[in-house]
Amino acid sequence: MATRRLIILGSTGSIGTQTLEVVTHLNALHTRGLFEHRFEVVGLAAGKGAALLAEQARTFGVRDVAIAEGNGVELPGVSVRRGADAAERLVREVDCDVVLAAIVGSAGLPATLAAVQLGRDVALANKETLVAAGSLVVPASHRSGAKLLPVDSEHAAAWQCLQGICEAPALKEPPPSVRRVILTASGGPFRTATSAQIAGATREQALKHPTWTMGAKVTIDSASLMNKALEIIEAHWLFALPGEKIEAAVHPQSAAHALVEFDDASMVAQLATPDMRGPIQTALTWPRRVESLVQPMPIGSAATSLQFEAPDRNRFPLLATAYRAIREGGTSGAILNAANEEAVLAFLRDDAMRFGRISELVLEAIDAVATSPLTSLEDALDADRRARAVVRTRLTRVTAAAR
Numbered sequence: 001m002a003t004r005r006l007i008i009l010g011s012t013g014s015i016g017t018q019t020l021e022v023v024t025h026l027n028a029l030h031t032r033g034l035f036e037h038r039f040e041v042v043g044l045a046a047g048k049g050a051a052l053l054a055e056q057a058r059t060f061g062v063r064d065v066a067i068a069e070g071n072g073v074e075l076p077g078v079s080v081r082r083g084a085d086a087a088e089r090l091v092r093e094v095d096c097d098v099v100l101a102a103i104v105g106s107a108g109l110p111a112t113l114a115a116v117q118l119g120r121d122v123a124l125a126n127k128e129t130l131v132a133a134g135s136l137v138v139p140a141s142h143r144s145g146a147k148l149l150p151v152d153s154e155h156a157a158a159w160q161c162l163q164g165i166c167e168a169p170a171l172k173e174p175p176p177s178v179r180r181v182i183l184t185a186s187g188g189p190f191r192t193a194t195s196a197q198i199a200g201a202t203r204e205q206a207l208k209h210p211t212w213t214m215g216a217k218v219t220i221d222s223a224s225l226m227n228k229a230l231e232i233i234e235a236h237w238l239f240a241l242p243g244e245k246i247e248a249a250v251h252p253q254s255a256a257h258a259l260v261e262f263d264d265a266s267m268v269a270q271l272a273t274p275d276m277r278g279p280i281q282t283a284l285t286w287p288r289r290v291e292s293l294v295q296p297m298p299i300g301s302a303a304t305s306l307q308f309e310a311p312d313r314n315r316f317p318l319l320a321t322a323y324r325a326i327r328e329g330g331t332s333g334a335i336l337n338a339a340n341e342e343a344v345l346a347f348l349r350d351d352a353m354r355f356g357r358i359s360e361l362v363l364e365a366i367d368a369v370a371t372s373p374l375t376s377l378e379d380a381l382d383a384d385r386r387a388r389a390v391v392r393t394r395l396t397r398v399t400a401a402a403r
Helices: 014-031 050-060 086-093 105-117 128-144 153-162 195-199 216-224 226-239 277-285 317-328 332-349 356-368 377-402
Strands: 003-009 038-046 064-067 079-082 098-101 121-124 148-150 178-185 246-250 256-262 267-271
Touching: 003 014, 003 086, 003 105, 014 038, 014 050, 014 098, 014 277, 038 050, 038 086, 050 064, 064 086, 079 086, 086 105, 098 105, 098 277, 105 121, 105 128, 105 332, 105 377, 121 128, 121 277, 128 148, 128 226, 128 332, 128 377, 148 153, 148 226, 148 277, 153 178, 153 226, 153 256, 153 267, 153 277, 178 226, 216 226, 216 332, 216 356, 226 246, 226 317, 226 332, 226 356, 317 332, 317 356, 332 356, 332 377, 356 377
Parallel strands: 003 038, 003 098, 038 064, 064 079, 098 121, 121 148, 178 246
Antiparallel strands: 178 256, 256 267
């Protein structure tokens, strides 16, 4: 098929805008005869940012869009879906071959699950989908035949290390001969900070990521290493691996994005310049590799002076929550994810809130909300609501006490 129809969920965010850059690049390669497919963007969805969404629709000739908040998208000949379920309706109503899922947080879960149920391949940048509802999404992908093509840089890297010995995710059983998968973390802005410095850090300090350019929520998660906790859970579902076979390593250069160790003690690593356009293209062009927008990494540069450290779980206590969620199963992932989302949102809004309060709120919430079986999307959404309510209650109490 020369044309691949693409829906982008979260088109106005960091991953969404970079995906459109990649689409433009790949279509230029197609025109030059260097890539067999041409991408047609048939749908765009955004949480807000109506002006940018409208501009994207005009630029790429998109006739179907969705926006969760706002009424500013008015374009002749364009069908606009509005409301909290707009992205899901877009996926269900517009035919496509692949869905790029990049809506941040649990808000992206219903639309991504719908895409999987319909048998559409999903280029997955929304890790929260598998964290909150992996036990729903992965079996659905097996039933429908949908592939979950990882866009997170670490999972894209691990997948590349495993190519040749396993099929595309989500796997039905663990890849053979794999002793462990190691996901790397830059360590964020607080890699060398003391516990007291981390606890008292401001929003401005937490948003200064040393190597990656990302959205605010993901950047804060990277600073707390919660991003790595969520990625460990995501890797559990993508690669059918138990928690004890998935580890994190701090790697300040952000050159090696994942390593896979095999039973014979050999390791395979994937290295690349830290640029999200690389894993986006890998997912969209699989199983082909073509020229990309990513700058090559010169051997001998500072980036290839590889340094690895074990993460400090005392200074970054949220990392351990990944293994707890994998052990407990059920709605534990949805509870963990929602508590973190709510705590991070509060931190980004409140100038007076200090960084250390995020981990306190998350740990309090996962202790307070009981885990229950996960048998439906509503189970995940209910757990999400309960966890958010706990965080909000604790924040209200602190505010009241301060008065």
